[in-house]
Amino acid sequence: MSLLVFGLGYTVGAFVRRAPERTGPVIATRREAGPHGVLSPLGLSASQVAVTVTSRLPSPFRGRAGDGGRAAEDTVVPTGTPPIRSSASLGPPSPQGGRNIPGLTAQSVNAIGLRREVAPVSGVLLRAFPGEEERLSADIAAAEAILVSVPPDAEGRDPVLSRFAEDLRRASKLRWLGYLSTVGVYGDHGGAWIDEATEPAPVSRRSKARLAAERAWLALAREHGVPVHIFRLAGIYGPGRSAFDKLAAGTARRIVKPGQIFNRIHVEDIARILLASMERPRPGAVYNVADDEPSPPQDVIVEAARLSGLPLPPEVAFAEADLSPMAMSFWGESKRVSNRLVHDELGVELAYPSYREGLRALTPPRGSWPA
Numbered sequence: 001m002s003l004l005v006f007g008l009g010y011t012v013g014a015f016v017r018r019a020p021e022r023t024g025p026v027i028a029t030r031r032e033a034g035p036h037g038v039l040s041p042l043g044l045s046a047s048q049v050a051v052t053v054t055s056r057l058p059s060p061f062r063g064r065a066g067d068g069g070r071a072a073e074d075t076v077v078p079t080g081t082p083p084i085r086s087s088a089s090l091g092p093p094s095p096q097g098g099r100n101i102p103g104l105t106a107q108s109v110n111a112i113g114l115r116r117e118v119a120p121v122s123g124v125l126l127r128a129f130p131g132e133e134e135r136l137s138a139d140i141a142a143a144e145a146i147l148v149s150v151p152p153d154a155e156g157r158d159p160v161l162s163r164f165a166e167d168l169r170r171a172s173k174l175r176w177l178g179y180l181s182t183v184g185v186y187g188d189h190g191g192a193w194i195d196e197a198t199e200p201a202p203v204s205r206r207s208k209a210r211l212a213a214e215r216a217w218l219a220l221a222r223e224h225g226v227p228v229h230i231f232r233l234a235g236i237y238g239p240g241r242s243a244f245d246k247l248a249a250g251t252a253r254r255i256v257k258p259g260q261i262f263n264r265i266h267v268e269d270i271a272r273i274l275l276a277s278m279e280r281p282r283p284g285a286v287y288n289v290a291d292d293e294p295s296p297p298q299d300v301i302v303e304a305a306r307l308s309g310l311p312l313p314p315e316v317a318f319a320e321a322d323l324s325p326m327a328m329s330f331w332g333e334s335k336r337v338s339n340r341l342v343h344d345e346l347g348v349e350l351a352y353p354s355y356r357e358g359l360r361a362l363t364p365p366r367g368s369w370p371a
Contacts, residue, residue, distance in 0.1 A: 001023045003023040004147075005147045018275060019275065028125070140164055141172075142173065145175060152212065155212070161217060171226070177227055178231055178274055181230055182233055186335060187201035187333060218230065231273070231287050233270065235264045236265060243304035252301050253316055254316060255315075256315050261294045264358070265290050266358045269351055282345070285345075287345075289339070291339070303359055
């Protein structure tokens with residue numbers, strides 16, 4: 001199954017690491033395709049990633065027209081590293097075959113985490129969006145599955161739908177399309193349980209824009225038969241984005257607001273749920289992607305400090321927390337999100353059903369964080 005992903009970020013990176021086992025090669029978009037800042041943060045090895053390098057890339061990865069380069073798609077290799085597919089200006093052939101990216105040094109290679117052996121390009125081909133719309137139109141025509149993780153604009157217009165609606169209507173091979181949204185579309189329910197049948201009532205501007213984008217995608221499904229599936233995500237955590245990292249950075253706050261309840265979801269469980277839906281498509285479906293145990297936010301900080309041995313920050317009353325407007329909108333919503341549909345319909349049992357299992361899996365060795 002050919003897979004196209006719009007928006008290769010933290011969450012989708014976990015999905016892409018798993019997807020090739022079931023889907024084959026993946027095409028994914030970034031705002032600027034290329035190696036800088038892509039491989040290491042996503043945990044993707046160089047042998048998994050082919051990169052479309054364009055003239056929009058920042059130095060030192062941008063080719064220079066005056067150094068004997070040529071503008072053409074080719075395979076380029078920094079000396080001793082895996083090949084990278086490029087449409088940048090290319091330098092002369094390297095002694096090992098392929099071509100060098102002008103200005104790409106050994107230090108740069110190490111900094112972006114490329115493995116230091118020649119390996120075949122496979123797994124993920126990156127494209128720029130915006131920037132490579134014609135190629136992406138062709139990719140949509142060939143895709144059997146598409147995942148959209150690009151945020152809407154302030155009015156709720158989805159950039160992918162705005163640019164590629166006609167291509168999507170004509171995509172005859174498409175069997176599954178997933179759109180990543182947020183449980184924020186439900187708004188505040190005072191800690192009560194909600195499920196997919198609960199009427200959305202978003203409060204924040206961001207959540208209102210997400211709901212508008214959801215409705216536009218579902219309208220495309222109703223009117224043109226595009227196999228759209230909506231996934232409303234709870235608070236995302238995982239490697240590099242957990243209470244451990246906040247404690248180590250000194251940014252964790254143990255804010256206490258009586259009755260406040262949140263759900264979370266481990267990034268690897270998101271990937272498992274998406275793959276399960278691809279295997280059991282139900283166009284028009286909406287799924288809550290959340291853990292089994294909504295919990296007070298301060299409990300997560302307490303558990304992370306206990307497991308890591310890092311200092312526990314003092315309690316701060318919500319009224320005295322001096323939160324930013326964005327944080328205030330987050331804390332202004334309290335609900336218990338049911339994930340029963342994911343269990344019953346998709347047959348998914350979460351690897352991390354609560355924050356406790358998730359934190360245990362992420363626990364660093366004691367003494368490995370600065371105290």
